[in-house]
Amino acid sequence: MTISGVTKVLALIGDPVSHSLSPVMHNGWIADHGLDAVYVALPLKSDDAESEIRALCRFGFAGANVTVPHKRAAASAADQSEGVVANVLRWEDDGTVSGFNTDGPGFIDSLAEIAPDWKGRVRRVLMLGAGGAAVAIAEALGPHVDTIYFANRTQSRADAAADALRAGRVLRWDDLERGFGAADLIVQATTLGMGANASPPWPMSAAKSTVICADIVYRPLETEFLRAARERRLARIDGLGMLIHQGARAFELWFGIKPDVEKARVRLIEALG
Ligand code: NAP
Numbered sequence: 001m002t003i004s005g006v007t008k009v010l011a012l013i014g015d016p017v018s019h020s021l022s023p024v025m026h027n028g029w030i031a032d033h034g035l036d037a038v039y040v041a042l043p044l045k046s047d048d049a050e051s052e053i054r055a056l057c058r059f060g061f062a063g064a065n066v067t068v069p070h071k072r073a074a075a076s077a078a079d080q081s082e083g084v085v086a087n088v089l090r091w092e093d094d095g096t097v098s099g100f101n102t103d104g105p106g107f108i109d110s111l112a113e114i115a116p117d118w119k120g121r122v123r124r125v126l127m128l129g130a131g132g133a134a135v136a137i138a139e140a141l142g143p144h145v146d147t148i149y150f151a152n153r154t155q156s157r158a159d160a161a162a163d164a165l166r167a168g169r170v171l172r173w174d175d176l177e178r179g180f181g182a183a184d185l186i187v188q189a190t191t192l193g194m195g196a197n198a199s200p201p202w203p204m205s206a207a208k209s210t211v212i213c214a215d216i217v218y219r220p221l222e223t224e225f226l227r228a229a230r231e232r233r234l235a236r237i238d239g240l241g242m243l244i245h246q247g248a249r250a251f252e253l254w255f256g257i258k259p260d261v262e263k264a265r266v267r268l269i270e271a272l273g
Contacts, residue, residue, distance in 0.1 A: 001031070001038070008037035009060075010254065013053065013074070014067030017041040021218075022065055024271045025247050029259035037062060037255075049073035057089070057097040063254035064089040065247075068132065075099045085136065088250045100253055103133065104140025106246025107216070110237050111185070113245075115212055118185070119144050122212070126151065126171070126183035129190035130161040133216055137187055137242075142167050149179050153190075177203040184208070188215040193223035204228040211235070216242050221272060240268055 012022045018041065026039035046052050050073040053066070057077060066074035066087055075086035081099030088100040111118050123146045127134050130152035138148050142165045149171040152158035162168030171179045180186065180203045192199045194217045202225055207213070213229035218239030222230070229236050244264045251259045 003038060004036070006036065008035070008062035010037060010039040010063045010065075011061060012039070012041045012065045012067060013044050013056070014065075014070055015043055015045050017043050017067065020067070021243065021268050021271055022247060024267055025244065025264050026251060028264060028267045029251055029257075032260060032263060033255070033257055035255065044070060046070075050076045053077035053089075057091075061089075061091055063091065063250070065250055071101075071132065075101075085132070087246065088253055090253050100250075101136065102246040102249035102253070103136040103242070104138075106244075106249055107137045107187075107214070107242045108140050109245035109249070110241025111212070111214065113241065114235060114237055118212070121210070122184040123147070124182050124184050125149065125167075126179040126186045127161075128152075128176075128186065128188045128192075130154075130157040131189065131191075134187070134189035135161050135164070137189060137216075138165060138168070141185075145185075149183070151176055151179055177206045180204065180211075181206040181208070183211055185212045185214065188213070188217065188223065188225040191217065193217050193225055194219055199224040202228050204232055204234075207232065207234060209234070212237065214241070215239055218243060219272065221269070240265055244268065 023039050030037045049070040054077040071085045075081040075084050078099035079096035083101050086099030087103050090098045125148040127150045130150045148167045149169050150158040150161045151171040151173050153173050158170045162170045191197050212235045214237035215223045215225045216239045217223050221238050226236050244261050248259050
């Protein structure tokens with residue numbers, strides 16, 4: 001790679017960012033297409049991220065990803081944004097910056113990859129969690145399904161997530177067995193299973209044999225939730241699915257090129273070690 005005065009710079013902005021797989025993913029695609037660009041991670045600790053991102057918008061970046069806890073600030077800092085939460089920023093030719101959210105659509109792409117018929121098949125969704133990722137996925141699924149049950153340790157957060165959606169309902173965190181039995185798609189969108197954050201015993205034996213089980217945690221790649229689903233030979237989506245597809249959509253927004261998702265999966269599995 002030769003970096004010159006015209007090399008395009010892209011960045012990931014968030015806190016923390018040092019363990020992110022996005023630089024590996026995007027620099028891999030940049031190399032695949034021989035682009036004169038580089039993608040770096042910029043840690044931003046701030047109580048006023050909107051101002052800092054607004055200042056950054058004045059530099060000549062080509063694009064940026066924004067991750068927790070700054071996705072709302074990114075949408076506010078952009079000159080125009082498709083929603084109130086943005087994980088992608090794009091610098092336009094006229095000097096303005098646009099905000100996009102590829103998280104929910106990226107999850108849908110990963111679902112369509114393993115179940116192309118999901119729209120006819122998924123009527124009832126059980127969403128484990130009601131944090132930022134759960135809400136983004138539910139917003140993307142919402143128009144295509146009958147019901148999304150939010151089950152969350154903190155009930156008030158589940159209430160708020162469900163209230164915001166036509167299809168939204170609440171299931172008590174201690175009533176998971178009923179939710180597992182009714183769902184066509186179960187999305188594990190809590191931090192449970194990540195690193196040392198041990199999972200409760202998921203009631204996987206109650207699940208239908210046709211259910212699709214998706215976990216968005218990717219460290220480890222096979223979480224307790226996915227291991228339980230594998231033991232029942234259920235259809236499964238791991239956390240790299242959403243990560244890679246949200247990234248592929250971002251890359252296309254910046255460069256107008258659809259990158260190779262399979263190559264990214266190989267590189268990211270290697271990076272996970
Ligand atoms: P967040 O907004 O902080 O939400 C965290 C969620 O986990 C909340 O529902 C929280 O419940 C729940 N939780 C945390 N500890 C728990 C525990 N001990 N028992 C039960 N529930 C617990 O985080 P987020 O941004 O939504 O991210 C959630 C996970 O998804 C993270 O692991 C993140 O790395 C992953 N993620 C993956 C992708 C991808 O592309 N694969 C994208 C985004 C996020 P409370 O409300 O009760 O605290």
